[in-house]
Amino acid sequence: GESVGLHLPTLSVQEGDNSIINCAYSNSASDYFIWYKQESGKGPQFIIDIRSNMDKRQGQRVTVLLNKTVKHLSLQIAATQPGDSAVYFCAESGNEKLTFGTGTRLTIIP
């Protein structure tokens, strides 16, 4: 079946630096993508989303880039803070349900 995958399972970033988390998806019919943050013992928390008719979307300290040609999604976090430590998931959808990637664990180095 279709799946969403991530390039890197772990990422360590110096506090204050920018983080980039990547995601590859395989379902070309997907038209909506979401990045979630999951802290230990908690449910997924919405960060930012993007529709397939867009290439880039910015939020507060976060930017999502979508490259439909190579089916690639990325999440950029500016000026990474200790509170950004978590597992980040990309998810894609074409209807009422989400297909999640495995996740990338982001660790902030003080």
Next chain:
Amino acid sequence: NAGVMQNPRHLVRRRGQEARLRCSPMKGHSHVYWYRQLPEEGLKFMVYLQKENIIDESGMPKERFSAEFPKEGPSILRIQQVVRGDSAAYFCASSPTGTVYGYTFGSGTRLTVV
């Protein structure tokens, strides 16, 4: 608005027992979705329900698992005769529209089968 409420937060069951997980959607949301997360993995879709109806159960195991969302009360995910492999975090999400727009997840129930 208390958000999506799941209980219990932690549940321990012996092999062969039954597990019942409850989910109360956000106020005004009539669409409920259940996902399972194994350790170090992403969430996997299990089932989508509206009040009194199962809309999509394509992710549900064929045996031992069932879900309901009655007219009154929370949605229930029921696992009969639990096995060690059922140990996971089970998350519920609700939506006002039946699409992923406005999806909100609960904090999950961590099921441990001993």
